[in-house]
Amino acid sequence: MKSLAELAAIREKMKDKVILREGSANKRVVVGMATCGIAAGARPVLNAFVSEINAAGLSGEASVTQTGCIGICQYEPVAEVFEGDTKTTYVKLTPEKVAEIVEKHIKGGQVVQAYTIGNADK
Numbered sequence: 001m002k003s004l005a006e007l008a009a010i011r012e013k014m015k016d017k018v019i020l021r022e023g024s025a026n027k028r029v030v031v032g033m034a035t036c037g038i039a040a041g042a043r044p045v046l047n048a049f050v051s052e053i054n055a056a057g058l059s060g061e062a063s064v065t066q067t068g069c070i071g072i073c074q075y076e077p078v079a080e081v082f083e084g085d086t087k088t089t090y091v092k093l094t095p096e097k098v099a100e101i102v103e104k105h106i107k108g109g110q111v112v113q114a115y116t117i118g119n120a121d122k
Contacts, residue, residue, distance in 0.1 A: 027062040028082040034069035040076035048095035052102040062106050075120055089117040
């Protein structure tokens with residue numbers, strides 16, 4: 001970094017990601033980021049949620065945060081989508097699955113049943 005202008009440019013570039021990860025929107029995505037989740041690939045899943053929600057223009061409607069252990073290590077990477085009092089738990093996630101979840105659930109309002117915990121062993 002060589003100047004305040006360069007720092008300001010970096011800040012502006014990262015602003016959407018920070019707001020998205022700290023916001024209090026109607027829908028909240030919480031990704032399990034304990035060591036078990038990280039080892040299973042949770043970091044790319046978290047980044048995919050941030051990128052996909054931002055790209056879809058949903059940063060005002062959905063926020064993405066991380067948490068520690070969710071308690072179902074055999075299903076990692078895990079993300080929970082909260083909408084009011086409703087919670088949907090998605091398991092064994094990949095960045096490709098995240099794109100579908102954002103499109104169908106976060107944007108379209110329909111749970112992607114194939115990736116939920118109840119369907120994980122099918």
